[in-house]
Amino acid sequence: MxxxxxxxxxxxxxxxxxxxxxxxxxxxxxxxKLPRNQELPLFHPHTEKFDCVSEVAAVPPVDAQAHAWFLEARKLEDFHLFPEERDYPKIVRLTRQAADRRHWQAMINLASFYIEGFDPKHGVGDAVMLVEEAMQLGIPAAYDRMGIYHMNGTGVTPDATRAYAFLQKAAQMGNSYALAYLAKKLYTNRDEGDSWSNIPVATKMMECAFGQGNMEVAFWLHDSYRVPRGADGKIVESPTAETKSKALRLLHEATKQGGEPSASKLYLQFDGSSDKYHMLPAAIDKARAKRYVKLSDALGFDHRRRFPNLDKMLPLPPADLPPWDGTRDSLLNAVMGVTFSPALPPETPRPAGDRYFVDPAYRLRKTAETTNAQKAPFGGYWQPLVNGQAVKDRPPALYEKNEPFPVMYVPGEYASKPLTDVTWVYHITIRNTEYEVDPIALPGLTRTVPRPAKPVTHRSHEVCTVGGIWQPWVPESHPLQAIVNQPWRQVFLLKGQPFPQPRRDWLLELDEKDLTWHLMEQSGPGMVPKIGG
Structure with missing residues (x-):
């Protein structure tokens, strides 16, 4: 025994x-030790503090030529074509070209193409590794995507706990999609006694996402404005004229930025389909409803559209509606953004074997990115430095991702002794334009207009002196330039009206002192709405 x-x-x-x-x-x-398996703090729904940061302030600088390839790929995803009619081999090729130059949006899109089977040579495993590469670059969207992979079991073992940890990390880094996802979870459970309900933080998250141009949160955020609630989710007060007006303005702003649910909601509101308790405008207005439904239909067909100059044809009451011929195209053309230059300059073919060639549409700008590796960590222009100084007759040259750098030798040394302390510095391409203010957009989604003969510029605290379409602008070095210097940030103003204030009107943490406004197109006679009493 x-x-x-x-x-x-x-x-x-x-x-x-x-x-x-x-x-x-x-x-x-x-x-x-892979990024997909890294240990992160568990999701904490009851946090009392949330600090809003913008994703674009954290991502690597975007190469302009790579961005042109990215836009060309987006253009080819033409919503007028059935998916089987689109040239996905070219779309994938252009997206990969951009991704190889560390274009963060292209990297995320390329991972999606792998998963959806648009590139037979790459599959789910490659998508996960590509997202991991983006995570190592500190790209917030990559943490959001990895959270989705863990939630759905895409290339990894399904794990909801790990998924929420990744989404929390992405939200803390400013990713608007993670913010929207988590905010909805913290907000929509308010009436069910759910332990996740956290109205104050949910509202801050939604405002942070909205400020970055994510209109997915507009429906829930407008409800938060319309019916103020306490931290426990209980209604603090019934809707008032002031709270309804705030909610109405938010939906209107969301429609400008491509929010189809917001446009649809406003159509129903002005058409009289809501009861008195849920009604936001002071009165039914069928004429306004007719215009909102046209915009809603257009956004439902192509979610890439933006209508920044909506107030040109559809200002909120009490302004009168301007004349309209009733056609869809005239309405869409009037309210879309405007640009001076074509978004995609013709690409000049590179001479065979010429590493030093730079397309005349671009010029190079040195970055703070360096490497001592023997291969290029990502594609683009690299220049050798020895003891921190540029090498004579060695300007930046183009290398593909993972391409070996050439061996550098000590000049004048017998038997050409190789150098061992070479540092390579990265250069990005920037648009070679003579104009300081020159926004670009996805081809076909803006109108091209002639540049005004005489520049007209204002500071944010001033009032508009010329009626028309105005473009906000911050210096190219500003961390938020990628979400400010865009046609979708434009606004149509009448003479004497104030300019939008970033914190109040955009929910964006941007000091108005950093911002200038530039006239893009002056309004003509009979093309502006009359302000009602």
């Missing part, structure tokens, strides 16, 4: 030793 017990104990000991060895080997296995 005693011998039997000893044998059992020894067997148990062996099993424990084997298990310990397996666990130890597993924890040293490189797969556990």
């Amino acid at each position: 005693k011998q039997s017990v000893e044998i059992k104990l020894r067997l148990i000991g062996c099993v424990l030793l084997i298990a310990a060895g397996v666990i130890g080997n597993a924890m040293t296995n490189p797969i556990y």
Whole structure:
């Protein structure tokens, strides 16, 4: 009996030793060190503090030529074509070209193309690795995407707990999609006694996402404005004229930025389909409803559209509606953004073997990105530095991702002694335009207009002196330039009206002192609405 017990104990000991060895080997296995498996703080729905940061302030600088390839790929995803009619081989090729130059949006899109099967040579595993590469670059959208992968079990083991941890990390880094997802979870459970309900933080998250141009949150945010609630989710007060007006303005702003649900909601509101408690405008207005439904239909067909100059044809009451011929195209053309230059300059073919060639549409700008590696960590223009100084006759040259850098030699040394302390500095391309203010957009989604003969500029605290379409602008070095210097930030103003205030009207943490406004197109006679009493 005693011998039997000893044998059992020894067997148990062996099993424990084997298990310990397996666990130890597993924890040293490189797969556990992959970004997809990194340890993150667990999702904390009851946090009392939320600090809004903008995603664009965290991402690597965008190469202008790569961005042109990215826009060309987006253009080819023409919503007038059935998916099977689109040239996906070219779309994938252009997106990969941009991704190889560390264009963060292209990297995320390319991962989606892999998963959707548009590139037969790459699959789900490649998509996960590409997102991991983006995570290592500190791209917030990559953490959001990895959270989705863990939620759905895409290329990884399904794990909701890990998914929410990744989404929380992405939201803290400013990703608007993660913010929208988590905010909805914290807000929509308010009436169910759910332990996740956190109205104050949900509202701040929604405002942070909205300020970055994510209109997915507009429906829930307008409800938060219309019916103020306490932290426990209970209604603090019934809707008032002031709270309804605030909610109405938010939906109107969301329509400008491409929010189809907001446009649809405003159509129903002005058409009289809401009861008195949920009604936002002071009165039914069928004429306004007719215009909102046209915009809603257009956004439902192509979600890439933006209508920044909506007030030109559809200002909120009490302004009168301007004349309209009733056609869809005239309405869309009037309210879309405007640009001076074509979004995609013709590409000049590179001479064979010429690494130093730069397309005349662009010029180079040195970045703070350096590497001591023997290969280019990503594609683009790299220049060798020795002791921090540029090497004579060695300007920036183009290298593909993972392409070996050439060996540098000590000048004048017998037998050409190789250098061992070479640093390579990265340069991005920037648009070679003579104009300071020159917004670009997805081709076909803006009108091209002639540049005004005489520049007209204002500061944010001033009032408009010329009626027309105005473009906000911050210096190219500003961390928020990628979400300010865009046609979808434009606004149509009448003479004497104030300019929008970023914090109040855009919910964007931007100091108005950093902002200037530039006239893009002056309004003509009969083309502006009359302000009602």
